[in-house]
Amino acid sequence: MDEPRLDREHWTRVAAEWTAWARSPKHDAFWAYREALVAYISEGSGKALEIGCGEGRVSRELKALGYQVTATDTVADLVGAAQQADSAHEYAVADARDLPFAESSFDLVMAYNVLMDVEDVPATLREIRRVMRPTGQLFISLVHPFRDRGSFTSSEPDAPFVLKGTYFGRQRFEGIEERDGLQMHFAGWSQPLEAYSAALEKAGFAITSLREPIPDRSEGQEHLKQWARVPLFLWLKARPLLHAEACHANFR
Numbered sequence: 729m730d731e732p733r734l735d736r737e738h739w740t741r742v743a744a745e746w747t748a749w750a751r752s753p754k755h756d757a758f759w760a761y762r763e764a765l766v767a768y769i770s771e772g773s774g775k776a777l778e779i780g781c782g783e784g785r786v787s788r789e790l791k792a793l794g795y796q797v798t799a800t801d802t803v804a805d806l807v808g809a810a811q812q813a814d815s816a817h818e819y820a821v822a823d824a825r826d827l828p829f830a831e832s833s834f835d836l837v838m839a840y841n842v843l844m845d846v847e848d849v850p851a852t853l854r855e856i857r858r859v860m861r862p863t864g865q866l867f868i869s870l871v872h873p874f875r876d877r878g879s880f881t882s883s884e885p886d887a888p889f890v891l892k893g894t895y896f897g898r899q900r901f902e903g904i905e906e907r908d909g910l911q912m913h914f915a916g917w918s919q920p921l922e923a924y925s926a927a928l929e930k931a932g933f934a935i936t937s938l939r940e941p942i943p944d945r946s947e948g949q950e951h952l953k954q955w956a957r958v959p960l961f962l963w964l965k966a967r968p969l970l971h972a973e974a975c976h977a978n979f980r
């Protein structure tokens with residue numbers, strides 16, 4: 729029998745909530761960053777894997793950019809929703825720590841707002857490294873590590889952003905967001921940027937690019953104004969280190 733997993737259990741419970749939340753036009757922050765995201769990934773024709781695809785919206789963007797996309801998630805209902813929306817070319821229900829693919833299968837791996845949700849980031853990155861071609865690229869979007877450790881003191885555009893407790897250490901987060909008649913129960917682990925960077929190094933990746941995107945000014949997204957002052961997301965690109973580079977990085 730499968731061992732119980734907090735991440736899979738949580739997302740199985742909220743799968744229907746997430747599908748409604750993510751598919752409601754311009755409802756969440758994704759839409760205010762979508763154009764910048766598409767420009768940052770840019771067109772390509774290789775084999776792309778998305779881990780934690782949810783209902784499939786990021787896979788649909790990759791497909792529109794020309795990639796041959798495999799969409800995966802640990803929750804069967806979400807993979808079903810992605811498939812129903814024709815989000816990719818292939819689908820698999822798979823935990824990101826144990827992917828059903830051969831070594832060196834993919835040119836691009838997309839981990840969009842999923843590493844905060846997985847229980848074991850180092851094991852997930854090692855598994856991503858295994859299925860990536862040596863010339864491949866990993867794209868990561870995180871809810872910015874600062875975001876979970878503080879909040880704005882009011883909804884005023886210039887309200888101070890106040891840090892609660894410490895930025896450092898790994899902490900469980902859990903909270904319910906409600907807007908326009910929809911509700912979403914988020915839960916995961918927040919960790920400082922250094923934890924992700926160290927896990928990437930250990931798994932044999934080098935960060936090649938980093939962005940702190942700001943939201944565009946789309947209509948209906950006024951609630952995101954404050955996130956033009958403090959970053960809400962962090963985007964990284966990383967490439968596999970060559971064997972000799974990886975040995976050097978892990979001995980320093």
Ligand SMILES: C[S@@+](CC[C@H](N)C(=O)[O-])C[C@H]1O[C@@H](n2cnc3c(N)ncnc32)[C@H](O)[C@@H]1O
Pocket residue numbers: 735736739740750779780781782783784785786800801802803806822823824825840841842845846847
């Ligand atoms: C915040 S949603 C993001 C979905 C999609 N990437 C998007 O941005 O629309 C996080 C997703 O990660 C998935 N997930 C959580 N833990 C996972 C794991 N260990 N392996 C694979 N997927 C996982 C969840 O089921 C959920 O679909």
